[in-house]
Amino acid sequence: MNIGEIAKRAGVSRSTVSYALSGKRSVSEETRRKIQQVIDELGYIPNASARALANGRTSTIGLVFPPAGSHYTGMQLDFIGSVVEAAAAYDYDVLLSPSGVDSDRSFQRLLAERRVDGAILMEIRLQDDRVDHLVEADFPAVCIGRTAHPEGDWWVGLDHTALVEACVHHLADLGHTHVAFVNRPEHLLRSGYESAHRGLEGFNKAAAERGLTTRTYTCGDDAASGQGCLERILQDDPATTGLVTLNEAALGGLYRGLAVAGRHVPRDFSVTGVVAGRWAETVTPQLTAADVPAEQMGRLAVDLLVERLDHPDAAPRHHLLTPPISLRASTGPAHGRTTRD
Amino acid sequence: MNIGEIAKRAGVSRSTVSYALSGKRSVSEETRRKIQQVIDELGYIPNASARALANGRTSTIGLVFPPAGSHYTGMQLDFIGSVVEAAAAYDYDVLLSPSGVDSDRSFQRLLAERRVDGAILMEIRLQDDRVDHLVEADFPAVCIGRTAHPEGDWWVGLDHTALVEACVHHLADLGHTHVAFVNRPEHLLRSGYESAHRGLEGFNKAAAERGLTTRTYTCGDDAASGQGCLERILQDDPATTGLVTLNEAALGGLYRGLAVAGRHVPRDFSVTGVVAGRWAETVTPQLTAADVPAEQMGRLAVDLLVERLDHPDAAPRHHLLTPPISLRASTGPAHGRTTRD
DNA sequence: CACGGTCATCGAACCGGTTCGATTCCAGGG
DNA sequence: CCCTGGAATCGAACCGGTTCGATGACCGTG
CATH class of the missing domain: 3.40.50.2300 (Response regulator)
Structure with missing residues (x-):
């Protein structure tokens, strides 16, 4: 059930299994087949926490939206749905984080606990301390909506x-x-x-x-x-x-x-x-x-975030939409x- | 930024910091204060992946719902909102997992990757292979809705x-x-x-x-x-x-x-x-x-799941609601x- | 005063992956 | 024939926490 078990049964070392899986170093065709066979037999799937710990990426994005209590609108629903769907296409999972203002503990945690590689923020305010904090921490995030001064931000918004x-x-x-x-x-x-x-x-x-x-x-x-x-x-x-x-x-x-x-x-x-x-x-x-165009906006937000995650030094980008x-x-x-x- | 750094600055060992935080062993009032001070200064928050790896719990629950593409109904929105809110009250995060049928890779992964401690399933079918698999794997899950034979399941449903x-x-x-x-x-x-x-x-x-x-x-x-x-x-x-x-x-x-x-x-x-x-x-x-009563149902589902997580051997429970x-x-x-x- | 028990702390092992450096083997070039 | 270099593999270290067992100081008790 863990990589050591696979290694043992395949008669190789743990690192060889890892390389066979990731392809980051060459593995002989023969051992690769043997390893794959054992994996298939046991239905082995690597532990996400361990992987995240080792390589620093969780393959998860956080979707930050205002606390419930108040009811959600249909638009928010559409955003959530399209974000999840678009993220899945990039092999990212989506972690929902209800969080209103920045002082919110859960928002702080989302970042510091490193549960997510990046975040998408909804319900943006013109002066938004959440955004300020993210910018300051240089945390990869994309806003659905834009602040009063969105120049340095990544966002997709409606005019x-x-x-x-x-x-x-x-x-x-x-x-x-x-x-x-x-x-x-x-x-x-x-x-x-x-x-x-x-x-x-x-x-x-x-x-x-x-x-x-x-x-x-x-x-x-x-x-x-x-x-x-x-x-x-x-x-x-x-x-x-x-x-x-x-x-x-x-x-x-x-x-x-x-x-x-x-x-x-x-x-x-x-x-x-x-x-x-x-x-x-x-x-x-x-x-x-x-x-x-909620669906399109959710998708664009994910596209931008993934791009930002893949190119940490890319210049900020955004999409301002004006549907007819x-x-x-x-x-x-x-x-x-x-x-x- | 990690526990070793805190330990060094506080002049204690890593384990002492851990115990000071968890309270699982006694720590002198003096060192506790010193450690807390360092933590506050640096704004230290433990890494979620490392913690999950070490103690086997992710403090996250999965919310499994049908793939998007098709549109969501307002009811689904209400479920999502109330589940997230209720989970937050128990200090659980919610991971969204779009997944239709069991053959779905993402559903398999959700379980095997151990990203979540338990799951809440929506959009239940009378014969639901997802539920069958969960029961078979003895994975802690609660259904919103019930199958044709829900006897051994945990669920909250509407009559x-x-x-x-x-x-x-x-x-x-x-x-x-x-x-x-x-x-x-x-x-x-x-x-x-x-x-x-x-x-x-x-x-x-x-x-x-x-x-x-x-x-x-x-x-x-x-x-x-x-x-x-x-x-x-x-x-x-x-x-x-x-x-x-x-x-x-x-x-x-x-x-x-x-x-x-x-x-x-x-x-x-x-x-x-x-x-x-x-x-x-x-x-x-x-x-x-x-x-x-979507809100109530979401909350009850979380209550049941948390109970099940806390008491792995508890007998299956359910709520069948019949609003007037x-x-x-x-x-x-x-x-x-x-x-x- | 020797003994047993609690308190406070430490070092080491462990969770399950990834990755680096080293080693061995073998083929091709000079 | 020796040297070089790439392929294939291994062991060890590391990511950042938690937890177990051991140790020493200190306390009260017989």
């Missing part, structure tokens, strides 16, 4: 600013003048969560350019909050005829709020935003949205009873 | 049969006579996927008891398939006024199909099934459903234009 701008322009082009923005929860915005900030920035910029009347909201990551948020929107400004959202989990609630208020989508009210495609398609009418808006069925021209003002 | 029966009875009590069952995708049913089989069984049993006219369908795990499935249902039997589903991901599509067909929920058509609560609440009207139906807004009495037959 939330441009995406939300595009959404606003889309609504403005359709003639909407009173538009709301439904952001992620307030505590995320406050803690500097990237997409919430950059999205908001894009919204304000484009709205100013187009001279729109706007209001912005934060909204909990669940249907009930979405419904409540929509009530507030119509109460604050009944003339509102469109909204842009980043909040996938609230989407169902927003739709329900509109239904309850008797606003038909898209006739009376247009909805758009930045949402993973498969979720945009579950609501009726299907959401016109910039589809978050998929026109589905949730937006339409502003007209009818809600635009009389 | 899908009873749950679906309850849904059928609920519809029958409301006067529905023509009812459809929307199952998970056909390939899952064919491969013996537990919930698909037991759910179907419960549906047929209860429908027979109540003398209902029924049809059963398999449906892809996405909105488009759900919509297509609903079209078929109404085409096959326009008198259908209710459906029961296990297919969370298709739910949005089912609703859309009903809207397209002009059937109002719940006035003209009742929808119910077995779905995680947070997803049941995103659709409008909110789904009356047996809420899958949450009455929300998607079911109502059978009447009106669709019940004229």
Whole structure:
């Protein structure tokens, strides 16, 4: 069951078995066959801990994401799935590490315990002490998302600013003048969560350019909050005829709020935003949205990390994605009873 | 950075440092303080691989779930999240292992490489060679779901049969006579996927008891398939006024199909099934459903696994859950234009 | 005072791999 | 025929922890 046992049964030394397996030195065809035969018989597979200890590589990458408690969004699910799949293709395993802020013990441990060769971070904040620490320690990591100053980092991100701008322009082009923005929860915005900030920035910029009347909201990551948020929107400004959202989990609630208020989508009210495609398609009418290419992003993150692990001195690389808006069925021209003002 | 370095600076032997850390032998208060001081200064944290090699425990559990490619459902997401969280509470890390069938190399490796102390399996099939292998190898594992003969296994599962029966009875009590069952995708049913089989069984049993006219369908795990499935249902039997589903991901599509067909929920058509609560609440009207307590199940699975790891000889334990139906807004009495037959 | 027991500590062995340097054997070149 | 060099293999050291047995100091007891 261990390499010594294999060596004994094959009548060779442990090092010869090791070389036969790794191919790092030549081994005669005959002994190689003999060793392989013994290995097959016993179903021997080398112990990962021992191997990691000896050569300093664990063949594992850490996926760092915020602590549960709060629920995960569908997008996070897609990231996790695609990261695991992409990592498997490179023969890497994935260790999940729930960890919010840097002070978190489990984050410190992940690095110091050397359980992983590198890490992929999700849910990046503009000022992110986790990223700072990783950079400082020169630990191989790739962010899904980017900080305020990502120059020296490796990352793959979405241009939330441009995406939300595009959404606003889309609504403005359709003639909407009173538009709301439904952001992620307030505590995320406050803690500097990237997409919430950059999205908001894009919204304000484009709205100013187009001279729109706007209001912005934060909204909990669940249907009930979405419904409540929509009530507030119509109460604050009944003339509102469109909204842009980043909040996938609230989407169902927003739709329900509109239904309850008797606003038909898209006739009376247009909805758009930045949402993973498969979720945009579950609501009726299907959401016109910039589809978050979560799968591609997860894959790219792994590609970058593997490249960084293979070439420790490579210059930082990144991918900034700007997926187009998929026109589905949730937006339409502003007209009818809600635009009389 | 390693234990020898700490020992040197503290002026003691490596073993003393180890004992000071583990507390397995007594160490004088004075040396303990000295050692702790050095450790704090250098920020020393023991290497996980070395520790695992020496004492045979990795403090990691494997979470085995089906290969990606196919998309994940929201329920799977909830399981992953709750398992990670619960494991963290016991100081275990979670290693994700995508692996479908047993022949899968990565599944073999997970065990033989000794990367994990135990495993939690998701997506159990009635005949599951993964489970067979684990039992045979006496490897500590807990299933989320149960096989056809789970007697010797450790598992936490849902009584899908009873749950679906309850849904059928609920519809029958409301006067529905023509009812459809929307199952998970056909390939899952064919491969013996537990919930698909037991759910179907419960549906047929209860429908027979109540003398209902029924049809059963398999449906892809996405909105488009759900919509297509609903079209078929109404085409096959326009008198259908209710459906029961296990297919969370298709739910949005089912609703859309009903809207397209002009059937109002719940006035003209009742929808119910077995779905995680947070997803049941995103659709409008909110789904009356047996809420899958995914969070609780993940936590229980970890509890069981930890117990099994701590007491290798303990007798198999399990939890069979039967959550009640949450009455929300998607079911109502059978009447009106669709019940004229 | 000799003896037995506890406390504190150390050195050495071990976990299961990888890797370096040395050794042996053999073929080819001068 | 001797020398050189590459192929094949082995033993030993090492990775960074844990744990066992031994040792010496110190204590109380008969």
